[in-house]
């Protein structure tokens with residue numbers, strides 16, 4: 001059972017596709033994002049500028065967009081997809097348009113996802129695709145269903161249309177053998193998302209996990225949900241795909257719970273979230289016959305934990321049911337070193353018009369500010385690589 005030694009300290013490998021200019025640029029950006037005041041200012045001013053029609057697109061596209069997104073279209077993103085593929089890293093093209101509420105926009109998003117599936121069919125450079133249910137369904141409808149409110153006649157039609165879009169994506173993905181991750185979102189719409197994801201899994205996952213759901217392990221109820229889902233899959237004979245993440249909406253969740261006076265769905269400490277993530281990894285690996293797992297994390301300890309568990313359970317490093325994934329623009333030291341040692345690894349590669357991916361970019365900036373330790377590490381690694389290159393230039397000149 002092959003499991004080569006792996007180290008995340010190999011900066012030459014981690015940054016091998018970045019030239020000196022790109023490296024200096026990443027260093028500058030991550031230094032800026034370390035400052036919570038600047039990040040808050042960026043979030044507020046960008047939203048304001050867009051609302052007021054101030055042309056900020058070029059500035060955003062040349063900076064934070066370039067770090068975290070593939071391009072404004074599939075065509076523009078292909079360059080990044082090819083670059084990643086040359087290093088044995090798959091791309092999960094993610095049409096990251098958020099906050100839309102019109103039928104026309106939902107249909108556009110659905111058509112875009114169908115285009116990705118078409119491109120991904122039989123293409124190892126794009127092994128998966130993904131969708132946000134709020135990209136094809138009105139948030140208000142998911143919210144009402146979640147809280148068991150009565151839908152209006154208009155809502156009923158909207159929901160029927162949304163299910164139609166989801167069914168079309170599921171059918172096409174299944175016909176093309178291209179698995180689709182359904183992202184996890186705010187807890188107050190997540191039950192609706194979970195039940196639609198389960199419905200789709202039962203329908204399309206008879207032979208393999210075409211439809212894959214996401215569990216946010218910052219929620220204290222997710223281990224229980226995971227166990228129930230696995231039991232359901234066994235009882236009803238379908239495969240399940242599980243993308244494990246810690247979760248991106250923590251602050252929003254805690255603020256809402258406090259404001260509306262209910263128990264926050266979020267774990268009380270970071271340590272509890274970390275433990276839950278690793279426990280969920282163990283459960284998925286113990287059920288690897290029915291589960292396909294994707295560990296969506298930048299956390300080195302969790303990544304190492306998964307590697308260690310695979311070794312213990314004699315699961316080969318390239319087992320088709322185990323994927324590692326990081327967001328594009330983050331933790332290249334994990335992604336490139338995993339790829340180099342033969343693990344299945346992908347990058348979530350968001351794309352879309354600059355204006356529409358702003359909420360995603362703000363989440364990334366906030367996440368990078370908030371992570372204690374991790375961003376320091378990103379910076380440290382970039383600085384180390386800069387120094388390593390400087391030393392090798394000096395040595396070469398001697």
Ligand SMILES: Cc1cc2nc3c(=O)[nH]c(=O)nc-3n(C[C@H](O)[C@H](O)[C@H](O)COP(=O)(O)OP(=O)(O)OC[C@H]3O[C@@H](n4cnc5c(N)ncnc54)[C@H](O)[C@@H]3O)c2cc1C
Pocket residue numbers: 182183184185214216218245246247248249250266267268269270271273295296297298299325326327348367371374
């Ligand atoms: C491939 C991929 C797909 C993703 N898909 C989704 C998705 O569908 N839905 C989604 O919500 N997010 C998604 N994310 C984003 C993800 O949730 C964040 O990137 C992630 O939370 C960052 O954590 P980490 O695992 O990298 O580890 P770390 O950096 O170690 O952990 C940071 C995270 O820990 C949690 N945390 C921090 N402090 C506390 C605290 N005091 N108490 C409890 N918990 C705490 C928070 O979730 C925080 O984001 C995805 C990420 C990746 C890489």
